[in-house]
Amino acid sequence: QKEVEQNSGPLSVPEGAIASLNCTYSDRGSQSFFWYRQYSGKSPELIMFIYSNGDKEDGRFTAQLNKASQYVSLLIRDSQPSDSATYLCAVNTGSNYQLIWGAGTKLIIKP
Amino acid sequence: ETGVTQSPTHLIKTRGQQVTLRCSSQSGHNTVSWYQQALGQGPQFIFQYYREEENGRGNFPPRFSGLQFPNYSSELNVNALELDDSALYLCASSLGDRSYEQYFGPGTRLTVT
Numbered sequence: 001q002k003e004v005e006q007n008s009g010p011l012s013v014p015e016g017a018i019a020s021l022n023c024t025y026s027d028r029g030s031q032s033f034f035w036y037r038q039y040s041g042k043s044p045e046l047i048m049f050i051y052s053n054g055d056k057e058d059g060r061f062t063a064q065l066n067k068a069s070q071y072v073s074l075l076i077r078d079s080q081p082s083d084s085a086t087y088l089c090a091v092n093t094g095s096n097y098q099l100i101w102g103a104g105t106k107l108i109i110k111p
Numbered sequence: 112e113t114g115v116t117q118s119p120t121h122l123i124k125t126r127g128q129q130v131t132l133r134c135s136s137q138s139g140h141n142t143v144s145w146y147q148q149a150l151g152q153g154p155q156f157i158f159q160y161y162r163e164e165e166n167g168r169g170n171f172p173p174r175f176s177g178l179q180f181p182n183y184s185s186e187l188n189v190n191a192l193e194l195d196d197s198a199l200y201l202c203a204s205s206l207g208d209r210s211y212e213q214y215f216g217p218g219t220r221l222t223v224t
Contacts, residue, residue, distance in 0.1 A: 004153075034212075043201055043215040044154065045113075088153055098167060099144075099213070101153030 002027045004091050006102035015111050019076040023089030023102055026070070032092040033065055033072045037085045038104065044088055048074065079109045113137055115204050115216035123222045124192050132187040132219045136204030142166070143185040144213060145177060146201040154201055160185055161207075189221075197223045 003026040013019040021035075032051055036044035050056045050063040050072065062075040072091075076083055086104040093100070114137035124130050136143050142161045146154035156169035160179035174190040183204075189196060199220050203213035 008151075043199075043218045046212060046214060049212060090153075098156050098159075098169065099154075101155070103151065103153045 002100050004100050004102040006105045009106040010108050012108045013079050019079045021074040021087050021105050023072045025091045027093045030091045030093045034090040035074045036088040039085045081109045084109045113214040117216035117219050121220045128192050129190045134202035135184045140204035140206050141183050142205045144203045145187045148199040192223045194223050
């Protein structure tokens with residue numbers, strides 16, 4: 001059973017601080033990794049994707065991938081109250097088109 | 112806004128009934144994936160359509176079926192509704208069957224009573 005694990009939270013972070021969200025996956029053949037943000041009652045919104053080991057930065061967001069440790073993370077710098085949402089990690093193993101999803105981490109940014 | 116639209120927004124059905132949900136993909140996208148998301152869970156893959164053909168299926172029974180039209184819009188049909196089918200149904204469009212950058216519509220909230 002291929003799995004993607006996330007801490008359900010909630011993760012509470014003060015405004016302006018760095019929020020760190022983590023995700024582990026079980027299939028070593030995984031090739032593509034995605035972070036989605038989902039506000040309550042809304043659909044997931046693609047934030048970032050990463051395919052190679054290392055860091056990928058986009059504005060306040062940085063995705064980090066470590067395939068040896070089967071670990072992917074999302075850092076949010078200068079956290080804002082509008083960043084409060086559930087963050088979903090999704091993984092593709094490369095053997096097919098299917099994304100395997102974690103259950104999400106609820107992030108709360110406190111003003 | 113992703114340009115992906117879904118209808119209806121909300122739906123209430125009775126156990127045993129049938130339902131059809133609709134999705135229009137983002138302009139230029141030829142692939143539609145359908146997901147079921149229960150409360151507090153991540154999306155579960157139902158199936159994907161690429162150029163009007165089913166391109167893969169998750170662990171859902173045959174009473175979940177779909178269709179994609181020449182304009183790449185899509186339908187999800189669920190027969191013999193069960194209480195556990197109550198969920199948010201999401202469609203996501205992408206370009207190509209191997210593109211994983213999927214963009215979601217707003218979803219359809221289905222309640223089965």
